Amino acid sequence: MVNSNLSVEEVAVYDRQIRLWGIDAQNRMRNSKNLIINLGGLSAEVVKNMVLAGVGSVTLVDSKKVEEADLSANFFLEESDLNKNRAEAACPRIQKLNSRVEINLETSVTDAKELTEEWLSQFNTVLATGLKYEELCHINEITHKHKQSFFAADLNGLYGFVFADLVEHTFKIEREKPNIPTKIGPETKTRSIVSSVSKKDSGKHVEILTKLEKYRPLKEVVENAVSGSFGAQFKGRRLLKISPLLPIQLAYWTTPKEELNFDSFKAHVTQKAADLGLPTGIIQDSVIQSFLSSVHAELSPVASVLGGVLAQDILNVLSLKEQPIQNFFIFNGDSNEGPIYTL
Numbered sequence: 168m169v170n171s172n173l174s175v176e177e178v179a180v181y182d183r184q185i186r187l188w189g190i191d192a193q194n195r196m197r198n199s200k201n202l203i204i205n206l207g208g209l210s211a212e213v214v215k216n217m218v219l220a221g222v223g224s225v226t227l228v229d230s231k232k233v234e235e236a237d238l239s240a241n242f243f244l245e246e247s248d249l250n251k252n253r254a255e256a257a258c259p260r261i262q263k264l265n266s267r268v269e270i271n272l273e274t275s276v277t278d279a280k281e282l283t284e285e286w287l288s289q290f291n292t293v294l295a296t297g298l299k300y301e302e303l304c305h306i307n308e309i310t311h312k313h314k315q316s317f318f319a320a321d322l323n324g325l326y327g328f329v330f331a332d333l334v335e336h337t338f339k340i341e342r343e344k345p346n347i348p349t350k351i352g353p354e355t356k357t358r359s360i361v362s363s364v365s366k367k368d369s370g371k372h373v374e375i376l377t378k379l380e381k382y383r384p385l386k387e388v389v390e391n392a393v394s395g396s397f398g399a400q401f402k403g404r405r406l407l408k409i410s411p412l413l414p415i416q417l418a419y420w421t422t423p424k425e426e427l428n429f430d431s432f433k434a435h436v437t438q439k440a441a442d443l444g445l446p447t448g449i450i451q452d453s454v455i456q457s458f459l460s461s462v463h464a465e466l467s468p469v470a471s472v473l474g475g476v477l478a479q480d481i482l483n484v485l486s487l488k489e490q491p492i493q494n495f496f497i498f499n500g501d502s503n504e505g506p507i508y509t510l
C-alpha cells in the first residue's frame with residue numbers, strides 16, 4: 168500500500184532506504200524544508216546526501232562568488248564557474264541528482280543577521296556554515312525559540328566540527344529486547360526514556376524505545392562554560408584524552424580578531440580549557456598553530472568525512488530515528504578521531 172504522500176514512482180526510487188528506515192520516516196523527509204547557509208565544500212557534501220535521500224526542499228543562502236579555492240573542495244563547481252554566484256552555478260548540477268527535490272536560492276543576503284525571524288522560522292532544519300560567531304548566535308536564537316533543528320559546522324584544514332541544537336528532540340531506536348525491564352525516566356543529564364514498546368519481528372523479540380534529548384543554544388554553551396563541570400565527568404586518562412580542538416574551537420569564537428596570533432590565542436585556549444575543567448596538558452602547540460594557519464580552509468577528504476556524518480545526522484533528525492549528536496562533534500583528520508562531547 169502506497170502512503171498518500173508518496174507516489175508509486177517515489178516509493179520505487181527510494182525503495183532501499185524505505186526498507187531501512189520505513190515509509191513514515193521517508194514521508195517526514197519528503198515533507199521537510201531545509202535551509203543551508205553558504206555552499207562550500209562541507210555543505211556541498213551535505214546537500215548531495217540530503218537531495219539523494221529525497222528531502223522536500225533545500226534552500227541555499229549564498230552571496231559569494233566562485234573562487235579558485237572553491238574548486239578543490241566543492242564538486243558541484245567547475246573552472247567555468249569562476250566569478251559566478253556559488254549557489255547559482257551549482258544549482259543545475261544539484262537538481263540533476265534528484266528532480267523531485269525543490270531547490271531554492273537566496274543570493275542577495277551578505278550578512279546572516281539580515282535573515283529575519285519570520286523567514287527563518289519556516290524551515291525544519293537550518294545548517295549554518297562559514298559564519299561568524301555573532302551570525303551563528305543570531306540564527307540559533309531564532310531557531311531555538313521556534314523549536315527548529317539547528318546545526319553549525321565548519322572546516323579548518325584537517326579539523327572540523329558540528330554543533331547541534333535540536334531544542335527538544337524525540338526519536339526512536341529499536342533493539343533486541345533485554346531480559347531486564349527497561350526503566351522509564353532519566354538516562355543521562357540530557358536524555359530520558361519516554362516509553363518502551365515490545366513486539367515480535369521475524370521470530371525475534373524487539374523493543375522500540377522512544378527517547379527525548381534536551382539541548383542548549385550555542386551562545387549558552389560557549390559563554391557559560393565556566394563552571395568546570397564538563398571536565399568533572401572525566402577521570403584519569405580519559406580526561407587527558409579530551410581533544411585539544413574542543414577548547415580551541417570554543418576559544419576561537421570569543422577571541423578578538425586582532426588576538427588571533429599564536430601567543431595571544433594560546434592564552435585564550437588555556438583559559439577556555441580551565442573554564443571547562445580541563446588540564447592544560449591536553450593543549451598542544453602544534454594543533455593550535457595548524458588550526459590558526461587553516462581557519463575556514465576546506466580539504467576535500469575532510470569535507471567528505473565530516474559532511475557525511477553531518478548529513479546522516481540531519482536525516483536521522485528528520486526521520487526521528489537513531490541517537491542524534493549531543494551536542495558537539497569534533498573531527499581531527501590528523502589523528503582520524505571524531506569524539507562527541509556534551510556541553
